[in-house]
Amino acid sequence: xxxxxxxxxxxxxxxxxxxxxxxxxxxxxxxxxxxxxxxxxxxxxxxxxxxxxxxxxxxxxxxxxxxxxxxxxxxxxxxxxxxxxx
Numbered sequence: 563x564x565x566x567x568x569x570x571x572x573x574x575x576x577x578x579x580x581x582x583x584x585x586x587x588x589x590x591x592x593x594x595x596x597x598x599x600x601x602x603x604x605x606x607x608x609x610x611x612x613x614x615x616x617x618x619x620x621x622x623x624x625x626x627x628x629x630x631x632x633x634x635x636x637x638x639x640x641x642x643x644x645x646x647x648x
Contacts, residue, residue, distance in 0.1 A: 563597065564620045565643045569607040573634030583629035595623060597648070607638060617642070 570576060587610070590596040599610040614620045620640070624630050630637060 563643045563645060564612045564614060564617070565639075565641055566610045566612065566620075566624070566637060567607060567639040568610070568630075569636045569638040570601075570605060571634040571636075573632075575632050576629075576634030579629045579632040579635075583627055586627050586629075590623065611643070 587596050587599050590612075591599075594613055597611040597613050599608065601608040612620055612623065614623065624637075629635055
């Protein structure tokens with residue numbers, strides 16, 4: 563699994579791109595690629611958990627979603643994660 567942390571700025575571009583981003587996440591969830599995703603309570607960013615085989619597959623999924631290059635959205639961190647309970 564991989565965890566991706568996003569940081570947000572309150573830009574109109576980010577808010578406009580969000581519906582398509584969420585639709586893609588729903589589709590990836592249906593494929594078993596996204597385990598969990600959602601914004602932090604203060605809307606300063608979000609946390610996404612991906613079930614993928616490697617970092618290259620993760621990069622491909624992130625490249626599919628223009629939200630990750632939208633003004634106001636920054637990938638603040640990305641790391642492999644080995645949960646013991648889920």
